[in-house]
Amino acid sequence: MENKLSFKLRTGELIIELDKCVGCEAYECVKACSLYGRHLFRIKLGSWGPIPIYDKDEFRRRCIECIACEIMCPNHAIKLILPIEVDY
Ligand code: SF4
Ligand code: SF4
Numbered sequence: 001m002e003n004k005l006s007f008k009l010r011t012g013e014l015i016i017e018l019d020k021c022v023g024c025e026a027y028e029c030v031k032a033c034s035l036y037g038r039h040l041f042r043i044k045l046g047s048w049g050p051i052p053i054y055d056k057d058e059f060r061r062r063c064i065e066c067i068a069c070e071i072m073c074p075n076h077a078i079k080l081i082l083p084i085e086v087d088y
Contacts, residue, residue, distance in 0.1 A: 005052070007059045012082035014063065020077035021049035028072040036068035049077070
């Protein structure tokens, strides 16, 4: 069974594939959100992957959809699905 976390955002969705986090000690997602985003994750000893600090409603309210967590994750474990208008 896939081990996923998902959060509805203001305009889209954020998905974390936690299976890809096993063994990752970089926690670039946590650092990136702390530096460029809204500090929405923390690290928990004894478990893998980013731990959301807030419940889903509060996460949705606070996330600024900056995609720093997705860009910085070395294992492509985080994906933001956002409606981006392309003007041809
Ligand atoms: S989301 Fe990426 S950086 Fe964060 S713990 Fe998982 S694999 Fe590591
Ligand atoms: S998109 Fe930005 S604010 Fe939202 S969780 Fe990722 S780093 Fe944090």
